[in-house]
Amino acid sequence: MRVSPLRPSKLAAVALACAMVAACGTTGDPEDTGTRPRGSLIALPTRVEFAEIASLEEARRTGSGRLLELLVAGDTPVRARAAQALGRMPLERYGVEVTDALATALGDPDAQVRAAAARALGWRGDVTAAGAIALAWEDAEPAVRSALVDAAARIAQRLSSEDLEGGPDKNGAAEMARLVIRRLYDPVVDVRVEAISACGMLPVEGPVAGEIDRDLLGVLSPIRPRASGPPLETEIWLTLYALQRRRSEVGRGAYLEHDTSPYPEARIFAVRGLARTRSSPEGVRSLERAASDPDWRVAVEALRGLATHADESSLPSVLAALDSRSPHVRRTACEALPAFAAQAEKLRARAQRGLRDRSSSVRSAALVAYAEIFGAREPEAVQREIVAFSDSSDLVGRRAAGQAARFLPARIGEPLADRLLLDPEPFVSTMAIESLGEIATPSARARLRDIVANDSDNGRRLTAVLALRATGSPEDAPALIRAASNAVGDVGPELAWNALESLRAIGSAEGAGAAALGDGFEELLRTALRSQNPQVRLVARTTWIDVLGEASLPNVPPPTSSPRTIPLPGRDYPDWQRNPLVEVATTRGVMVFELFPEDAPLHVYSFVQHATTGHYDGTLFHRVVPDFVVQGGDYRGDGNGGLDWRGTSLRHEFTPRKFLRGSLGMPRNEWVDSGGSQIFVTHRPTPHLDGNYTLFGRMVQGFDVLDAIEEGDRIVSTRLLDASAAVERFGAGR
Numbered sequence: 001m002r003v004s005p006l007r008p009s010k011l012a013a014v015a016l017a018c019a020m021v022a023a024c025g026t027t028g029d030p031e032d033t034g035t036r037p038r039g040s041l042i043a044l045p046t047r048v049e050f051a052e053i054a055s056l057e058e059a060r061r062t063g064s065g066r067l068l069e070l071l072v073a074g075d076t077p078v079r080a081r082a083a084q085a086l087g088r089m090p091l092e093r094y095g096v097e098v099t100d101a102l103a104t105a106l107g108d109p110d111a112q113v114r115a116a117a118a119r120a121l122g123w124r125g126d127v128t129a130a131g132a133i134a135l136a137w138e139d140a141e142p143a144v145r146s147a148l149v150d151a152a153a154r155i156a157q158r159l160s161s162e163d164l165e166g167g168p169d170k171n172g173a174a175e176m177a178r179l180v181i182r183r184l185y186d187p188v189v190d191v192r193v194e195a196i197s198a199c200g201m202l203p204v205e206g207p208v209a210g211e212i213d214r215d216l217l218g219v220l221s222p223i224r225p226r227a228s229g230p231p232l233e234t235e236i237w238l239t240l241y242a243l244q245r246r247r248s249e250v251g252r253g254a255y256l257e258h259d260t261s262p263y264p265e266a267r268i269f270a271v272r273g274l275a276r277t278r279s280s281p282e283g284v285r286s287l288e289r290a291a292s293d294p295d296w297r298v299a300v301e302a303l304r305g306l307a308t309h310a311d312e313s314s315l316p317s318v319l320a321a322l323d324s325r326s327p328h329v330r331r332t333a334c335e336a337l338p339a340f341a342a343q344a345e346k347l348r349a350r351a352q353r354g355l356r357d358r359s360s361s362v363r364s365a366a367l368v369a370y371a372e373i374f375g376a377r378e379p380e381a382v383q384r385e386i387v388a389f390s391d392s393s394d395l396v397g398r399r400a401a402g403q404a405a406r407f408l409p410a411r412i413g414e415p416l417a418d419r420l421l422l423d424p425e426p427f428v429s430t431m432a433i434e435s436l437g438e439i440a441t442p443s444a445r446a447r448l449r450d451i452v453a454n455d456s457d458n459g460r461r462l463t464a465v466l467a468l469r470a471t472g473s474p475e476d477a478p479a480l481i482r483a484a485s486n487a488v489g490d491v492g493p494e495l496a497w498n499a500l501e502s503l504r505a506i507g508s509a510e511g512a513g514a515a516a517l518g519d520g521f522e523e524l525l526r527t528a529l530r531s532q533n534p535q536v537r538l539v540a541r542t543t544w545i546d547v548l549g550e551a552s553l554p555n556v557p558p559p560t561s562s563p564r565t566i567p568l569p570g571r572d573y574p575d576w577q578r579n580p581l582v583e584v585a586t587t588r589g590v591m592v593f594e595l596f597p598e599d600a601p602l603h604v605y606s607f608v609q610h611a612t613t614g615h616y617d618g619t620l621f622h623r624v625v626p627d628f629v630v631q632g633g634d635y636r637g638d639g640n641g642g643l644d645w646r647g648t649s650l651r652h653e654f655t656p657r658k659f660l661r662g663s664l665g666m667p668r669n670e671w672v673d674s675g676g677s678q679i680f681v682t683h684r685p686t687p688h689l690d691g692n693y694t695l696f697g698r699m700v701q702g703f704d705v706l707d708a709i710e711e712g713d714r715i716v717s718t719r720l721l722d723a724s725a726a727v728e729r730f731g732a733g734r
Helices: 009-024 048-059 065-073 076-087 097-106 109-122 127-135 143-158 169-185 189-199 209-219 233-245 252-257 264-276 281-290 296-309 311-321 327-354 362-373 379-390 397-407 412-420 426-439 441-452 458-467 474-486 490-508 521-528 534-548 602-613 701-706
Strands: 581-586 589-595 623-625 631-632 665-668 679-682 694-701 715-721
Touching: 048 065, 048 076, 048 631, 065 076, 065 097, 076 109, 097 109, 097 327, 109 581, 143 169, 143 189, 169 189, 189 209, 189 233, 209 233, 209 534, 209 694, 233 252, 233 264, 252 264, 252 281, 252 474, 264 281, 264 296, 264 534, 281 311, 296 311, 296 327, 311 327, 327 362, 362 379, 362 397, 362 623, 379 397, 379 412, 379 441, 397 412, 397 426, 412 426, 412 441, 426 441, 426 458, 441 458, 458 474, 474 490, 474 521, 474 534, 474 581, 490 521, 490 534, 521 534, 581 602, 589 701, 602 694, 602 715, 694 701
Parallel strands: none
Antiparallel strands: 581 589, 581 715, 589 694, 623 631, 631 679, 665 679, 665 694
């Protein structure tokens, strides 16, 4: 992503700001001003129709056709809201009826409804909607065209998937992709930006792949025949994002051109592009320069690229990065060292120096790198360092010791991992479980099976299930059946469906079948088909088909369930006139977030409830991926736990908002409706998360704190700001 692009004019900058407001709900990356921030003005829906729609959406039911009626008979806001709710209905349960209704709504007289229907079709990913999207393509309203672009890209992605029933439809995917390409030169910048981002989802193989790459390069031309003026900053970095996302080799020239761009996001994605393309002398030299970029995010990406290409002449650049002021850069430099293990003697002193770094995350990365490079050559020396880390009070260091143990000979590494299984912190013990899976001796696998079957902690059991999967065998079946049978409570559903997935893999292997899984397997599936959790039911159905055959699949109706609590504005929480603000105090300083209750009411309500009752106090930032996200809020501290304010999971609330720097999102697992209490905050724009994860807030102050947070840091406290109307309800300012 980088050499100097043209700077936009003042007029272009105004246009860009307007586009970002329209496309993202924010003008980008606001700078801390020291003034007290205020949330944007909003108007929360309080009419009875909206409450009815919210209740049906939460239940993931159409209300015997009621949502379909509201899509046609309501006024404009109600029709648009009904379209959004229908887009969140599960495709496997509500297929053609809902898709056809949304396709019809593409002809609604109001653009707000048409745009909502188009977005909904994209979220559903029903390939039968392709024709309706093509027919609506020339809509006069930019907002509708933008939504159609997103929908077309998602359907093209689905059509090219190997999981598509009947196999990939490459021609259908190409037709959808060509529609998206046409919008790269739309006269309205909002639509062009949507199309550029959407290209990152389009097929990377097949008849249209080359066309996509060439047209993306055309966006970067200062003389564009079908658009007005040179590319704007957002167009530049998004184009580089899409090219690198596609691993485009023809984008190499663009990456080299923009690797010294004045725009940080352009440099980030240019460097990522060079890291993802074939190695070349000029590309490697560019990465070496970028490893000392003043923006730590660029340097991190450059170091990853140097590790990928592993050109021996790049080692001095990696070693120099170990002296960076940024702990993220030093950590990433340590992580890059094993790529240069052929020059081990040049690495020894620097790796050992990293073991004494002032940053815990750097010391930990240095330990893992030291073990990977020298574990087989000098096991006793590495063992001494691992033991020292495992005996320390440093939580991150003990976790690193659990990871490093896998690089030692099994006779040394396995006892070390066993020892760390006893650590009281799941953050540490689950890493030791992962290492036992990597060590994979018969005794290590037996220990994992024992954890799966008998451990009292569902998070540890889940980790052990995943650790066994790579080398799964019929010996694992009794433990997996037991885990899937008695998985209850937090993490229970995820444990159940992952155990079922492992059983499916074992049973569907060549020459295996149900006999390899032993007694209890079929009865387990019959029970799982009646589970209250949709993902457990879905995996049970797939497992039955793959192992026992579709012909014998029982016809089990979905279970009935009691309606879940739906908080409503004016009743359960204030009818806010502005977006609420929440302060998150951490061990590195304070961050302030503006929340979006109009877009994601359940996520905002749950977060505020947790924030004002002390749920987050003392919780760990258990995952920090430099130049991607910081993630925390899990009471367990290992990323496996966390429920909403009711003690259940949150349904997804995808919206058109874009993940930019400082966006506040909700982590989830494979099941889209598995949100809970955890949160993540993005270091940079992450378009691949758009429409795939719920975005429910944005940072307005504390970007320096965001950049400083490392694994092992903690949330100290959280409170609602400017909440005079909400003090009694939520106990703000406790």
